[in-house]
Amino acid sequence: MKVGIVQFPGSNCDEDAWFAVVDQLHEQAVMLWHKDHDLQGADVIVLPGGFSHGDYLRAGAIARFSPIMQQVAAHAERGGVVIGICNGFQIACEAQLLPGALLRNNVGYRSLSVTIRVERTDSPMTAAAPIGACLTMPIAHGEGRFTMSEAELDRLEGDGQVLFRYVNADGQPTPDANPNGSMRNIAGICNAGRNVVGLMPHPERAMEPLLGSSDGRVLFESLLVAANA
Amino acid sequence: MTATPRQGDPVISPALVAEHGLTPAEFDKLVAMLGRQPTFTELGIISALWSEHCSYKHSRAVLRTLPTEAPWVLQGPGENAGVISIGDGLAVAFKIESHNHPSAIEPYQGAATGVGGILRDVFTMGARPIAMLNSLRFGSLESPRVRYLVGGVVKGIGDYGNCIGVPTVAGDIMFDAAYDGNPLVNAMCVGILREEDLIRAKAEGVGNPVIAVGARTGRDGIHGASFASEDLSHDSDAKRPRVQVGDPFTEKLLLEATLEMIASGNVVAVQDMGAAGLTSSSAEMAERGDVGVVIDTLKVPVREQGMTPYEILLSESQERMLVVAHKGREEAVRAILAKWDLHAEVIGEVIAEPVYRVVEGDHVVAEFPGTRLVTDCPMYTPEAKEGAAVIALRARDVHAIPPKAEERDLAWTLTRLLSSPTIASKQWVYRQYDSTVRTSTVLGPGAADAAVLRIRGTTRGLAVKTDCNGRYVYLEPRVGGRIAVAEAARNVACTGARPRAITNCLNFGNPKKPDVFWQFKEAVGGMGEACVALDTPVTGGNVSLYNENPHGAIYPTPTIGMVGVLDDVAHATGMAFKAAGHPIVLLGEPTAELGASEYLSWIHGVVAGAPPACDLTRERALIDAIVEAIQGGYVNSAHDCSEGGIAVALSECCIADTLAPIGATVSLSPWDALPDRALFFGEAQGRIIATASDLPALLAVAAKHGVPAQVIGSTSPAASGLVITGAGRELRASLEELAYAYHGALERALSRAVSSELPVAEVTA
Amino acid sequence: MTFRVAVHVLPRRGILDPQGKAVCGALHSLGFAQVADVHVGRHIVIETTAESAAAASASVTAMCHKLLANPVTEDFSIASVEST
């Protein structure tokens, strides 16, 4: 597996994604500069967290026009795997690679450890995770309130595109467990083709016990399973 | 050549000189230095350079007494940041700086630009920032203005650091009416570099180009440096346009481009354009390199039409840097900056002639002979005399203060203390800070007495913390100065790190007042003693004077930023009890001391008595012991006793881990003879509560270092709560009530403020 | 010719506007009890050159579609076109 990590000028989780893939998974990775046009043969594209272009106006709104995003969109179109984490999720929504929008949190910026429940295994980021698994990892964002119309949301749920929900210690998606006001506690989704995944929590920050959690590993390992399937 | 006035320059009158903050004697010195009357531009330059903020004219003599050397110190005071070696060819650059005055006027932008400035100080040394800390002091939360300031400052710090992608991992906050009207906002940045990449901000090489990099220069913040050197009075509101606005995104570009530029070998020196902007950065770089420099203001990229040299030189527009490049490498420098969408403009040159010259095209608007523009400032040693009121307060017998009726229940007192904003959990604050980005935060805010970061590629870790109890310093400055260092060191040691060096931010009132200058001299003296005893030299810092308003000065607050190194980061130790059944050991001993405590202040509204004594030999032994015990693997948790004493410290150990609280049953009967309030809530120094994984080994290490160690109880299941007996009394509390008091207090106290702060905070995306 | 075009971008009705709600609450606590509701959006001012006011307005509309407003959650309107 070769992972291409897109570097926007304000990306700041690009290195963390690199360490997760290279140091922890011992897989290949390549950094892709946002002004370039070449995915350098990467099978999986990661849009990492950060503040791509300062996140002025709306998070991800400007980044989606970066030159490399044309190739990323074409890759997704071909069925290639694209993973958007945090700001990457916002960019993917703005670029309409994923449905919905990520609005300002109902409570301001939130940095803390959350628990998310895996809702589906039929996606490249959950293929190795058991359904109902509760994973603990950090969030750190100001605009992560997943939003779309109720009708679209019903369709999204019906099509099994909701991959992760924020849950409490008992695994229940309660209002208390919802850190940002996301509709129906949604923490991550995929597109209809199931090859583009976006999530607000940071699995790349939960790869080692030294840092408090290694629950993010299974999501990255899922990429491998998916790549070899 | 000589400088001549520009058309339209105001006439230099005594009133204009006074407006620029120069005394008549200082003005005479300027005239003597030039051998003629200054131009308006020159007056502006000197007003900035000789401001307290840039020249340290009231503090330099005292600062010289601080210890600054150790084998591991690579760069002491005088540079953008201090640097120490941490082994494996790696070094750490770190510095703390205040942004008190701007934050008092516009909390969001004031705090944000404070973070931006300290980040630049670190990355201009060639270091990649890896952690931010912040030390905050606010007035009473009863005041809506204070709540507004808290909300704005915290959001400003958070938004800036979060956007840059440097984790904010630790800090400290205290609330006291002494800071009403004069909040303190001190930000610290820690960066890492390879020793050989260290670069100093020293202009060198005649003919080398001087390049302005980054944001364009606008009219914002003109005279911020001299503004930071005045008391805040009511007409400070009129000075609002001086406030600067931060752009963290541009700063991120600047950070990446600067590190790339330094790595490329194309540049000689890099300096942040901070306070007094272009003027101080160019003058300081020239001074360090002992060379002359010429700047052409027409070449400086500006944001607005018609800016005068005076405005261009003194603007404090953010996210700008001054770079001296190797001659002929201008294009290479430009190419790196272009990659990051940044502009660079050659605006001047290093010259052999020992002058500081500013031209506007072919018109010389300022020219100073010599290269010691900053240090040739007049120096002062004001009168120092302790205030009579403080002497009386210190002498007061605080044990004579009768307890309140409710205090018959010790749990009442404890829960009240736990919800004092100074003691309560700062979760409301650090949940607004990204503390986990860069995937190196081993122990983040709230998890331990200091934050711990791993150093990639090694087994080592770095521990960092800020501290200072201004109330102690107020009541007895020398002791308070010592304690600030000792507590910071203890906090770092409690994680298993050997304290290595400090940076400091000296926040005081008006130094021209004898009692304030006495506080300053004494506090710095105490700080220096502690640094010698603990082997933690001072590598840099910042002085912020004139923190006062018509109602009086702040508590003298010499904030310490401590850096320590863990040999093995796998041993990093938090403060939370880990499991039931672990023996609890008290290292150090309780005393009868109660003076200057949070107990007296919060429960009785009394600020009096002497602060606890600080025996530096015992502090050193305690630190040596805890570091050795943790690195030996004998310790499960460690937490020092600070504000609120042993009862608060034990409570924090029980409830720090919100998901898995642990109970404790403790007997303090060896000290039954002590007054009960001192035993439970007194703030005797030099104490650590540790749980042992290997009790005999822990006790043996303590004995080896001559540190008193007592098994005082053991941890228990959460349901059994916290039980402490001693001095003939018993304290019983459930963990739920302790957690409610501690974890939610700040949020409850601030809840009204949060909403009233919102729209302003929405200024940036 | 040069124009100054002002655009309003507001959260679409029916989409939760926590910012508007928070401001409304803050106004109440400041004693402005008469306030029934608040909506917070963006006010964007574009200085641009164009052949005519109509052309300026058309090009800013295109900017809104492409960048300035999120089609999923926001509505925009051209508030004014002034020649400068």
Place this chain on the structure above:
Amino acid sequence: MTFRVAVHVLPRRGILDPQGKAVCGALHSLGFAQVADVHVGRHIVIETTAESAAAASASVTAMCHKLLANPVTEDFSIASVEST
């Protein structure tokens, strides 16, 4: 009577507007080269009751001074007052 009062809040001239700068840059890279400058502020709509349009406007002005605009860095103006 009930009114809908619209307020514009913009960064004060001379004070850096990083958001406006970023949006201007983005519009250029999208091919809108004709854009000379952009300012991004807030558009706030207040639904309120008042005796008269003048009273509504006066009370919203008071809200701006107290809360809606940051007097240090922003300017505001009442854009419209409609009776509803």
